[in-house]
Amino acid sequence: MEIKTEVRKYIAENFLPSAPLETIGDSMPLITGGIIDSIGMIGLVSFLETRFEVEFMPREIDVHSLDTLERIEELMRKKLAAGKTAGPHEQDRDKAK
Secondary structure (H helix, E strand, O other): OOHHHHHHHHHHHHOOOOOOHHHOOOOOOOOOOOOOOHHHHHHHHHHHHHHHOOOOOHHHOOHHHHOOHHHHHHHHHHHHHHHHHOOHHHHHHHHHO
16 A cells, blocks of 8 residues: 555645646645645545544644655554554554543
8 A cells, every 4th residue: 555645646636636646745845835724634634544544643633744745654654553553452442532
């Protein structure tokens, strides 16, 4: 699964519809660059949760972790790895929170 490719497509479709995918670079500032605003950030998080079957904690939703494709990919890899290593009891406990 290519995280950056999926997120790049989402950004192109929702925030830069006339821009070719190639123009959305891995280190392009999405939030600090004005491409995604605070409402758009909520949409991005919703997309990530749905597409990759993860859940964000409020403390994880910030400019630093979601500003570039590189940072988003890093965060998602950590979340996906944590989800795979959690046992059934830990997953149930996390869902109850």
